[in-house]
Amino acid sequence: MKKCLGERMRGIIEILNTTFLNTPLYKIILAFIVLFIFLVFRKIFTLFVLSFFQKLSSKTKTDIDDKFFAAFKNPLRFLFVIAGIWGLFDYLNLKGEFLNHIIRGLLIFDIFWVMYNLVCEFEDWVYHLLGKYGKASRELASFLIKITKAFVVIIGIVAMLQEFGINVTGFIASLGLGGLAFALAAKDTAANLFGGIAILTDNIFKVGEWVKIGNAEGIVEDIGMRTTKIRAFDKRVIVVPNSVIAVSNVENFSRRDRRRVMMRIGLTYSTSVEDLNKLLNEIRSYLKNHPLVHKEPLLIYFDEYADSSLNIFCYFFTKTADWEKYLEIKEEINLEIKKTVEKYTSFAFPSNSVYFETPIKVEQ
Structure with a gap:
């Protein structure tokens, strides 16, 4: 019996000493155990530390802390994954510049993840601040939020690529000709877009107001990012491009007080x-x-x-x-x-007086 156990142990030791990519198998197993330990710490951190702060923020009157907590929660948990990956490679003695690039790249990803979450969490504030100006302002808020999200994602990708030594500047420069063609094709759309922004920022008119723009006169029914719809008094719908409104004389009859x-x-x-x-x-x-x-x-x-x-x-x-x-x-x-x-007295009305002249008879 003891002889069998000894043979089995020797067999297990031989297996554990088997090298894979010049690394003993037991070291690989221990490295993944290190990663698992960090994942356990991550779970403990979530159950105790994050739960405590979540309860604390829920008791406050403001929701700002709740939004910040929601934005930082998952990126903070991801830090344990980054630490576990670093511990795994470090235990395997796979140190070097490549590992540093991976860790720094993951940290950059985590930072921009926080920024993206902050935009998502506070987007309802943007809608609330701009929503009082009508539908156009909500569309503008949506546009600004999407642009901000895209900006955060693009900058994050560029930062990660730069970390790995990829020359992004040369790649962007190579897109110059295509970008020029796209800009020319989207010229009218851009003009309408900025016209819509001008309507909002200048507060020219709002939905429900009576306006006259060139030959178009009626009640503003909808303000979009590209066009404005006006309901004429004979119930026609007149669609006016925002770029036209930006360069036209606008008469807002609803803004007068008399x-x-x-x-x-x-x-x-x-x-x-x-x-x-x-x-x-x-x-x-x-x-x-x-x-x-x-x-x-x-x-x-x-x-x-x-x-x-x-x-x-x-x-x-x-x-x-x-x-x-x-x-x-x-x-x-x-x-x-x-x-x-x-x-x-009495009212006058148009009248004409006709005089008849009696001819004088001349005696002969």
Whole structure:
């Protein structure tokens, strides 16, 4: 029995001493045990240290610490994997510049992993900050987030390639001709994109506002990163490229706080000067005391002698930009002016006087 056990032990020792790539098998096994130990430490670190900080951050009123914890959690756990890989190669005496490049490359990957996670965790903040400006700002926020993520990934890849001695600069330079062709092909798209950014940053208009851009007039229905959709008053949808908006005169009627009233009132020529003065003063007094009419400018004057009327010029502004409310105010004012005119005189209307001349008979 002992003889059999001794033979088995010698057999196992011979197997363990078997070399693979000039390294005894037992060393390879021990190296992987070192890696396994670091993975165990990683599990312990997750169960105790990370769980403690997670509970601690969940008790705070702000969610900033929660976001930072979520961004750092997995990269911190990955550090144990990097340490385990380093321990594995170090135990196998596979030291050298290549191992240093691998470890540094993994550390670079871990750092940019944290940066990428931070962008992901705080992207809802960007949506919240820009979302109040309408759909275009949400699209801009989405675009900025995607660009930032792509930037982090590209810089991370470039840093890792540089660590391994790959000349990325020469590779990028070789893409210059293709990049030029792509830039020319995407010229209009880029112009529309930056036009959309200009609409947001300059706060030209928002969804739901009444605007006029060139021949397009209506309510802004949608602001995209390439085009803006305007719903005309006859229910047509007008699609305007953002690059056109960026170089056009934009009239935003919804941003005004008033609407203009301008009209001429024609009175008959039979109106006396006394009645005309009373009429003008009464209209001025009524408008000055009206709660929905701006006090300045308020111009009510006997303006001209027309062909068939004495014309009063009226020019003032209502205190609303809403069209329906404006029409209600204007109707109320028109009815009051009609009452006042009929109190002193009457309205004139276009008329012509025809005179017939009786021929004189000459006696012969």
